[in-house]
Amino acid sequence: MGVDLGELVEPEEISFADLNDKVIAVDAMNTMYQFLSIIRQRDGTPLKDSDGNTTSHLSGLFYRSINLLEKNIRPVYVFDGKPPQLKAKEAKERRKKREEAREEWEKLKEEGKISEAYSKATQSSKLTGDMIEEAQKLLDAMGLPYIVAESEGEAQAAYMVQKGSVYAVGSQDWDCLLFGADVMVRNLTSRKTRKTSGGGRKEVSTEKIDLESVLDQLDISHEKLQWLGILVGTDFNPDGIYGIGPKTALELVKQYDSFDDLMEDDKVEWESDNDPDKILDFFQNPPVEDTDFEFESPDKEEIRNVLIEQHDFSEKRVNSGLEKLDTALESRQSGLDSFT
DNA sequence: CGAATTGA
């Protein structure tokens, strides 16, 4: 999950209209993982086709993308490439936790403890290679571009913002700020309320976070934000440092002029197997590449083939989605014409 | 999550 800067930063609430005509590099893994965790039945079983393949992520991707296009927001999806060495150990721990959660889920489901089962199911979510492949097939059919990053998708997406080839990174993960994304957008969803654990309902709005404004608010440099992230915890040292939360971390980074000195502070007890200098270097020089992308017309027959023929989506629902897709792209076309 | 349906 990475850094939690939520309590230090005041994001700017925006609406989809503020993103009109913008291209957004959407963190594909982050987004699909979200779909996979949330799009489930009440006992936690994800949506599946008749062959038993999970399809929750396809449903999410299809309808979400159409909603964005309807608002004239164009997503280019960025997938993770080869996981960095720094992530190896954490990946192993995650796998173990997932497997444990899956076992508990099965058990609770057997016992009929539906709501407890659901939360375990969420924790057992796993994006497989097949699921990623099917998602990419769907994006191809929809004419939406995607990029497979050299390494971390977050890093690639941040680089694309820096280059100016996209307006922002779309992700829930604050890490993209550490990678230097100038703008990030959170909660890129049309739904405006979310269920809380207590059974209540909470407002969620789309948020825009400018790196510059974050640095302003915290009154630190970008490098110190990276230090802060490492103290609080990143994908490469998920537990952060015991006893140091965002507030303490902010105070600490302001006290030092070099990372090495900071790491010598009495409060800093480094426990991760990863070398902190290597983590810092990864945020500063991640593997990224220059990749072009372009938007194409959707192939409706192929969309029907993937969703209806191969994955048992209902023809009626897919067709009404395709109609929305049509009107979205037509209005975009006429919008462009009026310019020329 | 987002679409479809329900019900006040």
Added chain:
DNA sequence: TCAATTCGG
């Protein structure tokens, strides 16, 4: 008509 609930695959 619209908020709440259920369905989708």
